[in-house]
Amino acid sequence: MVKDMLPAIENKKGGEWSYDVRNYNRSIGARLSGEIAKRWGNYGMEDSPVTVRLTGNVGQSFGVWNAGGLHMHLRGRCQ
Numbered sequence: 524m525v526k527d528m529l530p531a532i533e534n535k536k537g538g539e540w541s542y543d544v545r546n547y548n549r550s551i552g553a554r555l556s557g558e559i560a561k562r563w564g565n566y567g568m569e570d571s572p573v574t575v576r577l578t579g580n581v582g583q584s585f586g587v588w589n590a591g592g593l594h595m596h597l598r599g600r601c602q
Contacts, residue, residue, distance in 0.1 A: 525554055528573055532558050537571030537592070549582030551575070556590035568592025
C-alpha cells in the first residue's frame with residue numbers, strides 16, 4: 524500500500540486508494556503518517572489529502588497516530 528501511495532505523498536498531490544485488508548495490515552495508518560510527517564510535518568497534507576478506503580477486518584491500532592491529511596475509511600470490523 525505504501526509503495527502505491529508514496530509518489531503522491533512525495534509530490535504532495537494526494538489521491539484516493541481502495542484496498543481489502545486483514546488484521547496484519549493494522550499499522551498502515553502509522554506507516555503512512557510517518558511518510559507524510561517525514562516530508563511535510565504533521566499537517567502538511569491537509570490541502571491534498573491521502574484518502575484510503577479499506578474493506579475487511581483490522582486490529583485495535585488501526586488509525587493510531589494519523590497525520591493531518593490522511594483520511595482512512597473502514598468498511599468492516601476493527602477489534
